[in-house]
Amino acid sequence: MLRELKTFLAVVHHGTFARAGAHTGLTQSAVSAQIHRLEDELGFALFDRTGRSATLNAAGKRTVEIAQEMLAVYARLATQDATNESAGLLRIGAIGSVQSALLVGAIQAFRTTSPGWRIRVTPGVSLNLLAQVDSGELDLAVIIKPPFALPPELKWHLLVSEPFVLLVPRKLAKEPWRELLTREPLIRYDRNSFGGRLVDRFLKRKRISADDVVESDELQGIVALVAAGVGVAIVPQAATLHIPASVKTLNLGDDTFYREVGIVERTTPPRQSAAEQFVACLRAAPASLPGL
The missing domain is CATH 1.10.10.10 (Winged helix-like DNA-binding domain superfamily/Winged helix DNA-binding domain)
Incomplete structure (x- = not known):
């Protein structure tokens, strides 16, 4: 029920x-x-x-x-000892592309300052994680910024802005990106995700009719498909994304758009001090990432 x-x-x-x-x-x-x-x-x-x-x-x-x-x-x-500020359970949601970078550094720092607290990480897509924070199932989540206004009960902290780039097989690296999007099969970033919606809006804004052949929310999997020669793809240049030598990254120039990754939390979380401490660790984490 x-x-x-x-x-x-x-x-x-x-x-x-x-x-x-x-x-x-x-x-x-x-x-x-x-x-x-x-x-x-x-x-x-x-x-x-x-x-x-x-x-x-x-x-x-x-x-x-x-x-x-x-x-x-x-x-x-799950947090019956929440009155004890030095111990408890912090429930964190996170999209897949931040779990091996931003989240690792933040957890490491948080464990140093708050060793009595346990952390439960719940994976998911941004839309579902946002709903879980809104309902109180999660204390906070690291997600892509929603394309709509948040209710007053929730607040947003920006962590990183990741530019979208076009991934192509190496042999196509010297061709214009617009021509490639029009001609080559497109491995599409899932339109059900917030990031995928940004790509969809970009294509519509540029009036580019792409030939979709695959749609996926797994960024590293999309890279692998490009490497296999299945098609080209527009993806955010996330710090954790591994680009093999067989794949080239094409900048979109003046048409570059961005995926904003950040923290969503309730304005009155039940474990205020612990949540605030973890948010501080998350906000410090981007400085330690390569290239940021």
Whole structure:
């Protein structure tokens, strides 16, 4: 029921099933199915439905506060010693491309200053991790900056800006990037990810009609596909990305755009001092990365 309660609160917060789905990584039909399951378990309707619209009814309004209390209690179960500022569990979310660089340095520094704290790292894509911070499942997360305004309950800290580049097989390195994008097969950065949406907007803005052959959210896997001669790709130049000799990086010049990677956290985290300390370690981490 906890998952359904989180979805219910997302609908209340964002106003519609569609918007709740967009912010939690669920389809509108999945949101609707979860709400129906919750109503079946509770034994009463939470929304008054007219056509395609759904309005929170009196029972739904009473349920909001109880649902918030239940999720808050659940979030405290893993950190029952949270009153002890020198020990506890810090729940961190992180996209894959930062786990072997930014996160390693931050954890190392945090462990030096706060040895009593345990850290649980949850991997995921930016959209899902953002929803988990919003719901209180995570204390903070390192993600790509969302292409929409954050709710007032969340705050953002920029860590690094990574320029997007065109990856091509070495034999194509001397050709113009625009011509290559128009002619060669494209290994597309997944459009369901925040970074992939930036690439999609870039292509549309430049009116480039690309021939998509593969779509993936795994950046190192995309590099390997370019090395294998499958196609070309636009990816962020992340510090952890290994580019083999068979692949060349083409700068986009004046058309360069950027992926912003940073921290999202709640404005009132339950473990304020520990979360702030870890954020400080994360903000210091980029200085130790090669090339930054």
